[in-house]
Structures are given as C-alpha cells and as structure tokens.
Amino acid sequence: MPDDAAEAAKRPHISDATLRGLVGYNMKRAFMAVSADLARTLAPFDLRMLTFTALTLVADNPGLSQSQLAQAMTVERPNLVVIVDELETRGLITRDRVPTDRRTYALRITVEGARLLAGAARAVGAHENLMMGGLAKAEEAALISTLNRIEASGKGRS
Amino acid sequence: MPDDAAEAAKRPHISDATLRGLVGYNMKRAFMAVSADLARTLAPFDLRMLTFTALTLVADNPGLSQSQLAQAMTVERPNLVVIVDELETRGLITRDRVPTDRRTYALRITVEGARLLAGAARAVGAHENLMMGGLAKAEEAALISTLNRIEASGKGRS
DNA sequence: TGGCAACTGTTATGAAACATAACTATATTT
DNA sequence: AAATATAGTTATGTTTCATAACAGTTGCCA
Known part of the structure; x- marks a missing residue:
C-alpha cells in the first residue's frame, strides 16, 4: 500500500479516538495535565509531588514511622529513605529515636517545615482552583466519588 | 513534645484526609490502581502501556511519522525512538521511507502487529470492564467529560 | 543559485520514580 | 537462647522522561 505514503506527508492531526474510548486513557491525559501544572506550582518551594505529599502526611500524622509513611505513599521503603533524607537535610522534618522501639524513627515536621508547607499548600490550593475551576461543586464531588470507587x-x- | 512518641509506636492507620481534599491526589490514587491492573493485563502480550498506546495509534493512523506519534503521545522524540525500535524489531510495525520527504519514516502496523493488538485490545476491554464495572453508563460518561475539561x-x- | 534556517530521526547523557536483594540493628517469638 | 520478624539502610537495576548535540534533508530567501 504505497498510497498511505501520500497521507503521511501532511496528516493534519492524528486521531486517538480508539484510545479515547478507554476511561484509563482519559484519566492518564487529565492526570498528566494536572501533574505538570502541580510541578510548576511546587517548583518555587523546591518541592516535588512526592516531597509535598510526604511533608503533608508527616504534618498530619506526627510521630509516624518511615514504614508507615512508605505504605501510605505506596512507595517502597528503600525509595522513601532518599525522600526523608532530603526533607531532614533541609531541616523540614526531624528523625527522632523512639525509646520504646529503637529500630524506628518518629518523623515530625519542624517549625520551618510547617512554614514552608503552609505556603506550598496555599499555592496548591490555587493550582487546584485553576485546574478544577470550571467544575461545579457537585461535579467535583461526583468526580472524587467516582475516582474513589475506581x-x-x-x-x-493486587 | 515527647508525647508523640507514644502514638508513634502503634499508630493504627495514618490519615491522608488533607490530601483527599485535593482532586489531583484522588486522580493519582485512582490512576495508579488502573495503571497497575493495566500493566498486569498487557504483560501476557509483552506490551507496556506506552507500547500498547503506540501500537493503537499506528494502527489507527497508518503512515504517520515518528514526530507525529511522539506529539500525540506527549513523549519527546528521543524517547519515542526506543519504543518504535522495539515494535519494529518485534515485527509489529514497519518503518517505511517516504519518497516525498526522505527525512521522515512512515509507520505502519504489520499483519502480525494487528493480530497481537486485536488480542491485547480485547484484554484491555475486559480490564476496563472490571475496573469501571461498578459505574453506570451515565456515570462513566460524566467522568470522561469531567476529565476532558480538566x-x-x-x-x-503550558 | 547559494547559503542559512528549520525539521526528522538519532545518539548520548542524566534525572526521577520505582523495584529487588541483602545487610545491620533491634524486637519478638518459641 | 535460638530462630524469626521488623525498621531502616545500601547497592543495584529498570523504566519513564528531559535536554543537548549531531547528520541528513528540506525549505526559504536574499
């Protein structure tokens, strides 16, 4: 079929109609857009999606262990170490020894960490308002409910 | 505050309530679940999400160039090369020279590629039915519509 | 017509996210 | 006390994704 060659030269726009029929494909495309904008939002705070998530979970669950944090983030423990290392080195969280179990560290956010997180959380809120601004309250609630079911x-x- | 140490020992379950208030977080969690199940679905065909997507787009847009495919997949051109290399090496697609523009390759799916894709697409359909099975038709349509707006x-x- | 700019595919390289195996130190079980 | 399990760590590798630089080809335009 050398006829396709003609249409290859200047195909106006390629079609993803088949993939658009899959819910997962639409989820990926939307998440990529949100993810990219979130990365831009967090960049001024020197945070990435994972470090922002970790910082928020530590703030909301003071004293949790690295294993608990890893499980909550669905990240393997070895990979969490580098995240916690970074946050601790920057003085945003502390690794405190637990007397009752000296294997584990109790993670806690520092004053400086809380201050950075407050600013980042506000920026993320603004980012969400922009990305989801077109949605009615009820539509957003329905979206979250459906996502949770999926x-x-x-x-x-598993 | 050494009091947190006590609750650190056996915190029953850590809370992600703050993050649950963000649409993006719920999107990520749901997408991770879908993505993991999709990977298991495609494994028997020796396909990953990216190669399945590429194969589908080539099948639906015969003769498209690598640049066009890269743009459609939101992948940088250097990264697409390895994907196309793999599909071509496996005999699933062909890289044909275009006489009118000898810089570009026209990508086309082979008979064997179409046969593999047919089976994979059927499996992906079953995977979607399982993951989205709990959703009413209207709910699924609303989800896709909302995702597209986001x-x-x-x-x-950008 | 000749030369410069733009584009296609490619190579090389690195960063980030994620997974596994194996180790040390501590705790638990038996 | 010995065997087993757990928390954190190190080392290592894979996958996805980004950037810079290059050769070959095309298009522009002066």
Missing part, C-alpha cells in the same frame, strides 16, 4: 476496584485485584 | 484546563497553562 481506586477501590483496583485494590481487590 | 485536561483542557491544563493545556492553556
């Missing part, structure tokens, strides 16, 4: 569907099939 | 919000802010 997430639960996957948990049964 | 995706469009991001495109204005």
Whole structure:
C-alpha cells in the first residue's frame, strides 16, 4: 500500500479516538495535565509531588514511622529513605529515636517545615482552583466519588 | 513534645484526609490502581502501556511519522525512538521511507502487529470492564467529560 | 543559485520514580 | 537462647522522561 505514503506527508492531526474510548486513557491525559501544572506550582518551594505529599502526611500524622509513611505513599521503603533524607537535610522534618522501639524513627515536621508547607499548600490550593475551576461543586464531588470507587476496584485485584 | 512518641509506636492507620481534599491526589490514587491492573493485563502480550498506546495509534493512523506519534503521545522524540525500535524489531510495525520527504519514516502496523493488538485490545476491554464495572453508563460518561475539561484546563497553562 | 534556517530521526547523557536483594540493628517469638 | 520478624539502610537495576548535540534533508530567501 504505497498510497498511505501520500497521507503521511501532511496528516493534519492524528486521531486517538480508539484510545479515547478507554476511561484509563482519559484519566492518564487529565492526570498528566494536572501533574505538570502541580510541578510548576511546587517548583518555587523546591518541592516535588512526592516531597509535598510526604511533608503533608508527616504534618498530619506526627510521630509516624518511615514504614508507615512508605505504605501510605505506596512507595517502597528503600525509595522513601532518599525522600526523608532530603526533607531532614533541609531541616523540614526531624528523625527522632523512639525509646520504646529503637529500630524506628518518629518523623515530625519542624517549625520551618510547617512554614514552608503552609505556603506550598496555599499555592496548591490555587493550582487546584485553576485546574478544577470550571467544575461545579457537585461535579467535583461526583468526580472524587467516582475516582474513589475506581481506586477501590483496583485494590481487590493486587 | 515527647508525647508523640507514644502514638508513634502503634499508630493504627495514618490519615491522608488533607490530601483527599485535593482532586489531583484522588486522580493519582485512582490512576495508579488502573495503571497497575493495566500493566498486569498487557504483560501476557509483552506490551507496556506506552507500547500498547503506540501500537493503537499506528494502527489507527497508518503512515504517520515518528514526530507525529511522539506529539500525540506527549513523549519527546528521543524517547519515542526506543519504543518504535522495539515494535519494529518485534515485527509489529514497519518503518517505511517516504519518497516525498526522505527525512521522515512512515509507520505502519504489520499483519502480525494487528493480530497481537486485536488480542491485547480485547484484554484491555475486559480490564476496563472490571475496573469501571461498578459505574453506570451515565456515570462513566460524566467522568470522561469531567476529565476532558480538566485536561483542557491544563493545556492553556503550558 | 547559494547559503542559512528549520525539521526528522538519532545518539548520548542524566534525572526521577520505582523495584529487588541483602545487610545491620533491634524486637519478638518459641 | 535460638530462630524469626521488623525498621531502616545500601547497592543495584529498570523504566519513564528531559535536554543537548549531531547528520541528513528540506525549505526559504536574499
């Protein structure tokens, strides 16, 4: 079929209609857009998505261990070490020894960490308002509810 | 505050309530679940998410160039080379020279590629039915519509 | 017509996220 | 006390994604 060669030269726009029929493809495309904008939002704070998530979870769950944090973030423990290392080196969290179990560290946010997180959280809120600004309150609630159902569907099939 | 140490020992479950208030966080969690199940679905065909996407786009847009495919997949051209290399080496697609522009390759799916894709697409359909099975038709349509609006919000802010 | 700019595909390289195996230190179980 | 399990760590490798630089080709335009 050398006829396709003609249409290859200047195909106006390629079609992803087949993939658009898959919910997962639309999820990926939307998440990529949100993810890219979130990265730009966090850059001024020297945070990435993972470090922002870790910082928030430490702030909300003072004293949790690295294993607990790793499980909450669905990250393997070895990979969490570098994240915690970075946050501790920057003075945003502390690794405190636990007397009752000297294997574990109790992670806590510092005053400086809380201050940085407050600013970052405000910026992330603004980012969400921009990305989801077109959605009605009810539509956003329905979206989250549907996403949670999908997430639960996957948990049964690990 | 050495009091936190006590609760650190056996915190029953850590809370991600703050993050759950962010749409993006729920999107990531749901997408991770779908993505993991999709990877398991494609494994028997020796395909990953990216190679399945590329194969589908080549099948639907015969003769497209690597640049066009890269743009459609939101992948940088250097990274697409390895994907196309793999598909071509496996005999699933062909790289044909275009006489009118000898810089570009026209990508086309082979008979064997189409046969593999047919099986994979059927499996992906079953995977979608399982993951989205709990959703009503209207709910699924609303989800896709909302996701597309979010995706469009991001495109204005690159 | 000749030369400069732009584009296609490619190589090399590095960063980031994620996974596994193996180790040390401590705790738990038996 | 010995065997087993757990927390954190190190080392290592894979995958995805980004950037710079290059050769070959095309298009522009002066």
